[in-house]
Every structure is written in structure tokens, then in C-alpha cells.
Amino acid sequence: MTQTSFSETAVQSDDRAMVIRDQLRDAIIEHRLVPGTKLSEAEVGKLFDVSRTVVRAALQSLTFEGLVRAERNRGAFVASPSPEEARQLFEARRQIEAGIARIAANQATAEAFARFDACLEEETRLLQERGPASRRAAIRASGEFHILLADVAGNPIMRRFMEELIARSSLVIALYGRTGASSCGHNEHGDIVAALRDRDAEGASRLVLTHIDHIETDLDLRSYAERPLREALLSVE
Amino acid sequence: MTQTSFSETAVQSDDRAMVIRDQLRDAIIEHRLVPGTKLSEAEVGKLFDVSRTVVRAALQSLTFEGLVRAERNRGAFVASPSPEEARQLFEARRQIEAGIARIAANQATAEAFARFDACLEEETRLLQERGPASRRAAIRASGEFHILLADVAGNPIMRRFMEELIARSSLVIALYGRTGASSCGHNEHGDIVAALRDRDAEGASRLVLTHIDHIETDLDLRSYAERPLREALLSVE
DNA sequence: ACATCACAGATTGCATACAATCTGACCGCC
DNA sequence: GGCGGTCAGATTGTATGCAATCTGTGATGT
Incomplete structure (x- = not known):
């Protein structure tokens, strides 16, 4: 739609990582990837046919943007903002x-x-x-x-x-x-x-x-107590 | 000084990379690392006694913040804002x-x-x-x-x-x-x-x-024409 | 039957090895 | 002497292997 891409945001190096980053980002923005979804390095790497190294760079990038939450030794998940x-x-x-x-x-x-x-x-x-x-x-x-x-x-x-x-x-x-x-x-x-x-x-x-x-x-931010449950349900891998 | 560290910004994983990131960041903020300085992965890695993998993560992080400029197949440099x-x-x-x-x-x-x-x-x-x-x-x-x-x-x-x-x-x-x-x-x-x-x-x-x-x-932003030279001089490694 | 502990599987954290690319120097040629 | 090309060195890009850590299962004891 807009002719300028997201190249503004990122490094001109990391070609491949950026492509993956943008794909994941688009999927998240379009709600194809729902909050809580696990983004396994190996799985993502297999999907895009790259090594985990590249995937890690992409996930790290998304983590900085707040779109992904990384847990040590656990993995990366699509963020679930409170x-x-x-x-x-x-x-x-x-x-x-x-x-x-x-x-x-x-x-x-x-x-x-x-x-x-x-x-x-x-x-x-x-x-x-x-x-x-x-x-x-x-x-x-x-x-x-x-x-x-x-x-x-x-x-x-x-x-x-x-x-x-x-x-x-x-x-x-x-x-x-x-x-x-x-x-x-x-x-x-x-x-x-x-x-x-x-x-x-x-x-x-x-x-x-x-x-x-x-x-x-238009948001329903009030049901504070119920959210963790719903979130947990959505997070089931 | 402020008791809250920069942990807000970052992933709780990547312990080591974060330490290096903060060290480099502090050095840049305090002008110990001047704009244009090359940040070689191997060199930084040797200084902190970690592998290039960790250094790359730290540098990538700084690149997202705009403190470091990464050039493909060239390396990372302390940013020189125009x-x-x-x-x-x-x-x-x-x-x-x-x-x-x-x-x-x-x-x-x-x-x-x-x-x-x-x-x-x-x-x-x-x-x-x-x-x-x-x-x-x-x-x-x-x-x-x-x-x-x-x-x-x-x-x-x-x-x-x-x-x-x-x-x-x-x-x-x-x-x-x-x-x-x-x-x-x-x-x-x-x-x-x-x-x-x-x-x-x-x-x-x-x-x-x-x-x-x-x-x-208090800044001298006017001398547009001269800057590239001065910048180049500062950049001499 | 329940709780606790130990182990196996899976996943990430990190280091290293190899490939791709760039920079600069040297050499030959015009 | 200046110019262009080729090659070596260095640096980054990527893949992979091993170690560390976590999760969940199953066995064992109370």
C-alpha cells in the first residue's frame, strides 16, 4: 500500500532476517498469528528454509518492537499485551x-x-x-x-x-x-x-x-480478572 | 543513578548480550566511543571474552536504537547522525x-x-x-x-x-x-x-x-558542507 | 492415592567452522 | 607515471554442533 517499506526501521544488512521479520510482523498485524503463539526457532527456520541463526535475528528484532516476548530457555511467543x-x-x-x-x-x-x-x-x-x-x-x-x-x-x-x-x-x-x-x-x-x-x-x-x-x-479492557484465562487458552501452543 | 536499569527495553534472555550492549551504550553516551568508531565483532568479542554470536546480538540491539550503523559485509560503526x-x-x-x-x-x-x-x-x-x-x-x-x-x-x-x-x-x-x-x-x-x-x-x-x-x-548544525570532512576525520578508526 | 524425585526429550544459548563478500595492495600494462 | 585488474587478507554472513536449561512423564516411596 504505502510505497515506502519498513526499511527505515532496520539495518540494511541482515537481508534474510529482515524478510522473515517482515513476514512474521505482517502475520502478527493481520492476526494470522494470535497472541501467545509459540515461535520456535527450528520451526520458523524450517518454514523459511534458513538456519536458526537468521531466525534468531528476526525474532530479536521483533522482541525489540514489543511484538514478541522472549523467555530465557523457553522460546519466543507472540506478545500478549496486558x-x-x-x-x-x-x-x-x-x-x-x-x-x-x-x-x-x-x-x-x-x-x-x-x-x-x-x-x-x-x-x-x-x-x-x-x-x-x-x-x-x-x-x-x-x-x-x-x-x-x-x-x-x-x-x-x-x-x-x-x-x-x-x-x-x-x-x-x-x-x-x-x-x-x-x-x-x-x-x-x-x-x-x-x-x-x-x-x-x-x-x-x-x-x-x-x-x-x-x-x-471499542476495546474491552475492563475484564481484568478473566483475561489471564482467555490468554492462557489462546496460548495453548 | 536511576535505580531502574535498562531492563525495560530488552529481553530478559540474552543476559550476556545485554551486558555488552549496556557497556557499549554507556561508552557511546559518555563520548568515550566517538561517532564513526568501528565496532569489529571479533575485537569486541575479545574484549568481553565472548563469541561473535553474543556480540552480534548486542550490536543488532544498538543498531535498532540508532546508536550504531551497520553496513552489510562491512561492519558496525558508532552512528554519526547527520x-x-x-x-x-x-x-x-x-x-x-x-x-x-x-x-x-x-x-x-x-x-x-x-x-x-x-x-x-x-x-x-x-x-x-x-x-x-x-x-x-x-x-x-x-x-x-x-x-x-x-x-x-x-x-x-x-x-x-x-x-x-x-x-x-x-x-x-x-x-x-x-x-x-x-x-x-x-x-x-x-x-x-x-x-x-x-x-x-x-x-x-x-x-x-x-x-x-x-x-x-547550542549545537552547530549550520556548517553542512564542512561536516563530512570532520566526520571522516573522526571516523579514522 | 498422593507427593516427590529422577530422567528423557525438546528447545534454547553459545561457540566455532566454513562460505561469501569487501578492502587494499601489488603487479602488469598502456 | 597513471590506470586497471587480480589476488591475498580480513571481516562479516550463515550453518551447525555441543552444552545448558526447562518441561513433562513415570517410577518410587510413604
């Missing part, structure tokens, strides 16, 4: 994305708006479709919008932070999402773009904040 | 630290203020001393203050971002720092703590912003 972590995540998103929106309002070029339009079209298209596959794609596209926002702001450092936050948000939605409408809301993305077009930095910032609030509201 | 990257870094810091200050103003406990006081005392003590060693320690202590701010805000995710930003700022100061007063200014840290004590979120946020502006002002 409700508390989820709250911290959204707090961080509010702080960072508000700033990004302000910057983007001043920086956005015509080319940027073209990308926004393409992204919005893709989103609405996917939302009209039904089925789990398009649900996944919709969550992904929703994330792409936020990353695009960071991209337009033109700060690679903040863009990388956003990538991490978005990816982890996807995990949170997988665990605590209620409707799945979390991803898009009532064309709030469109409203944000409109504010950007008006160069209304404060308006865009405010819209982003309420948008994130809406995403968070 | 002036452009430096600007982006401070832009990110303004966005993130302003938010952190607001949160910290509401969250700070008595225990937090005790830590602030200890940090400020340490800073002023180091500033009174002369010599390169205390200069290094001062830069380090200055960073610790900002991390402490993030710590008090109570959001581990933003804390981790701050750790990265502070570490990279130290690199930038090493490259472009003019006076070294970059680290502290005119007791601006103390003013920030005072605002926190007053629960003045907006005031604290504003003070943080001007503080970061002052740090950036």
Missing part, C-alpha cells in the same frame, strides 16, 4: 500522534494528499467487503493511514515510533477488540484529512485525539 | 517530552520529587567540577534527568522512546556540540521540577520545550 500495557500504548499514541498531526498539517504536499486519498479509498473499499480476510485487510489499512500520517509529517524517527505503536495496537485489538470497527470508525480518517487540507493543525490534532479515544473505547 | 537527523531528533523530543512533562506534572509523587532532587544535586555537583571526566558525567546526568521525567510519567513505552532519543542526542552533542553547556543550561531542569511541584502541567511542558530549544541552539 490491559495495562494497552492503556499505556494508547496514551503514548495520543501524545505522539497529536504532534504528528500538527506537523503533518503544515507539511502535507499535493503528493501527500494523493496518497491520503488512495489510502482512504482502499479503506472504504475494504470496509464494504465482508469476511475475515477483508476484516484483516481493513485493520491493516487502518494502520497504514496512521503510518502515512507520520510519513507525511516527514520525521523518520517519529514514523518509526508510530510503526511500533500501530503494530502493537493491532495486537491489542486482536486481544481486546470488540467489534472490529475499532479500525475505522465513522470516516474519522477522512475528517482528519479534511482538517489537514485546511491547514488546521489544531483541528487535525483534536480529531486524531478523539479518533484514538474511539478506538480505545 | 544535521538533518539531528533536527528530526530534536523535533521528536519536543513532541514527546512536552507530553511527558504534562503527564509527569499530574503523576509525580513525593518519592518522585525525591528522585528529582537527587538528580538535580548530582547535576550541579558535576557542573562545578572541571575536566573531561566530569564533563562526560554531566552530559550523562543531564540525560538521566530527562529519562527520570519519562519514568515519573509512568509510561514504560514512552520511557523507552525517551531513552533512545536521549542516547541519540548524546551522539549529536558529541558531533555538533559547541560549549557542552548543552547539557544543562541555566538551571532549567530545576525550573521544570518547580513547575511539576506546582502541578502546572502547561508550564512544565512549556519549560521543557524552551529547554530543548536551548540545547538545540
Whole structure:
């Protein structure tokens, strides 16, 4: 979707490890790999036909991003953010994305708006479709919008932070999402773009904040006591 | 200084790699390792008496943080942020630290203020001393203050971002720092703590912003054309 | 029947060996 | 003398082997 890949994040070395990293990352973001899933080095290595060395590098990379949890002598698992972590995540998103929106309002070029339009079209298209596959794609596209926002702001450092936050948000939605409408809301993305077009930095910032609030509201973070059980059930290898 | 170590950031596995990572990281932050220095796997491994495998993990970790630049089949080097990257870094810091200050103003406990006081005392003590060693320690202590701010805000995710930003700022100061007063200014840290004590979120946020502006002002980012030469000279192994 | 302990299987942690690649020097040629 | 190519050394990329650690099973004793 976005033409810039994740190469920003990573080393240009580690070709192979990066490919595996991105594949696993995509699978996690699209909820094909659910939280708690064990990522055995040997198994992953066999799937991608590489040695454990390369797999370890990829898993380490994902661990730094918070998408994978590594336990000593136990192995690596797809992360299962706690409700508390989820709250911290959204707090961080509010702080960072508000700033990004302000910057983007001043920086956005015509080319940027073209990308926004393409992204919005893709989103609405996917939302009209039904089925789990398009649900996944919709969550992904929703994330792409936020990353695009960071991209337009033109700060690679903040863009990388956003990538991490978005990816982890996807995990949170997988665990605590209620409707799945979390991803898009009532064309709030469109409203944000409109504010950007008006160069209304404060308006865009405010819209982003309420948008994130809406995403968070759609989560079920309250059932603190029950979660460990459900998590455990999902974690059964 | 701060009792919480960097364990937040990392995997609890990779004991040994983490130790090396932290040692290298500290050396970079304290300017004992200057930008451009080559970090040969074999050499580092010999120094710490571990195999290249462990060193690679440590270097990979530092690469993700942006403290090390890895070139395929060439090796790893202490990063040399460009002036452009430096600007982006401070832009990110303004966005993130302003938010952190607001949160910290509401969250700070008595225990937090005790830590602030200890940090400020340490800073002023180091500033009174002369010599390169205390200069290094001062830069380090200055960073610790900002991390402490993030710590008090109570959001581990933003804390981790701050750790990265502070570490990279130290690199930038090493490259472009003019006076070294970059680290502290005119007791601006103390003013920030005072605002926190007053629960003045907006005031604290504003003070943080001007503080970061002052740090950036003290840098010499203008001489774009000359830098590559100086950088190259510093990079001579 | 229950609890405890010991062992076997599996998985990760680490070191090392080999292959691929790059850098720099030397040599021949123009 | 300058330029280009080839080769040796060094360094990283990857695979694999062995040691350390953990999990779960089964036997044994109370």
C-alpha cells in the first residue's frame, strides 16, 4: 500500500532476517498469528528454509518492537499485551500522534494528499467487503493511514515510533477488540484529512485525539480478572 | 543513578548480550566511543571474552536504537547522525517530552520529587567540577534527568522512546556540540521540577520545550558542507 | 492415592567452522 | 607515471554442533 517499506526501521544488512521479520510482523498485524503463539526457532527456520541463526535475528528484532516476548530457555511467543500495557500504548499514541498531526498539517504536499486519498479509498473499499480476510485487510489499512500520517509529517524517527505503536495496537485489538470497527470508525480518517487540507493543525490534532479515544473505547479492557484465562487458552501452543 | 536499569527495553534472555550492549551504550553516551568508531565483532568479542554470536546480538540491539550503523559485509560503526537527523531528533523530543512533562506534572509523587532532587544535586555537583571526566558525567546526568521525567510519567513505552532519543542526542552533542553547556543550561531542569511541584502541567511542558530549544541552539548544525570532512576525520578508526 | 524425585526429550544459548563478500595492495600494462 | 585488474587478507554472513536449561512423564516411596 504505502510505497515506502519498513526499511527505515532496520539495518540494511541482515537481508534474510529482515524478510522473515517482515513476514512474521505482517502475520502478527493481520492476526494470522494470535497472541501467545509459540515461535520456535527450528520451526520458523524450517518454514523459511534458513538456519536458526537468521531466525534468531528476526525474532530479536521483533522482541525489540514489543511484538514478541522472549523467555530465557523457553522460546519466543507472540506478545500478549496486558490491559495495562494497552492503556499505556494508547496514551503514548495520543501524545505522539497529536504532534504528528500538527506537523503533518503544515507539511502535507499535493503528493501527500494523493496518497491520503488512495489510502482512504482502499479503506472504504475494504470496509464494504465482508469476511475475515477483508476484516484483516481493513485493520491493516487502518494502520497504514496512521503510518502515512507520520510519513507525511516527514520525521523518520517519529514514523518509526508510530510503526511500533500501530503494530502493537493491532495486537491489542486482536486481544481486546470488540467489534472490529475499532479500525475505522465513522470516516474519522477522512475528517482528519479534511482538517489537514485546511491547514488546521489544531483541528487535525483534536480529531486524531478523539479518533484514538474511539478506538480505545471499542476495546474491552475492563475484564481484568478473566483475561489471564482467555490468554492462557489462546496460548495453548 | 536511576535505580531502574535498562531492563525495560530488552529481553530478559540474552543476559550476556545485554551486558555488552549496556557497556557499549554507556561508552557511546559518555563520548568515550566517538561517532564513526568501528565496532569489529571479533575485537569486541575479545574484549568481553565472548563469541561473535553474543556480540552480534548486542550490536543488532544498538543498531535498532540508532546508536550504531551497520553496513552489510562491512561492519558496525558508532552512528554519526547527520544535521538533518539531528533536527528530526530534536523535533521528536519536543513532541514527546512536552507530553511527558504534562503527564509527569499530574503523576509525580513525593518519592518522585525525591528522585528529582537527587538528580538535580548530582547535576550541579558535576557542573562545578572541571575536566573531561566530569564533563562526560554531566552530559550523562543531564540525560538521566530527562529519562527520570519519562519514568515519573509512568509510561514504560514512552520511557523507552525517551531513552533512545536521549542516547541519540548524546551522539549529536558529541558531533555538533559547541560549549557542552548543552547539557544543562541555566538551571532549567530545576525550573521544570518547580513547575511539576506546582502541578502546572502547561508550564512544565512549556519549560521543557524552551529547554530543548536551548540545547538545540547550542549545537552547530549550520556548517553542512564542512561536516563530512570532520566526520571522516573522526571516523579514522 | 498422593507427593516427590529422577530422567528423557525438546528447545534454547553459545561457540566455532566454513562460505561469501569487501578492502587494499601489488603487479602488469598502456 | 597513471590506470586497471587480480589476488591475498580480513571481516562479516550463515550453518551447525555441543552444552545448558526447562518441561513433562513415570517410577518410587510413604
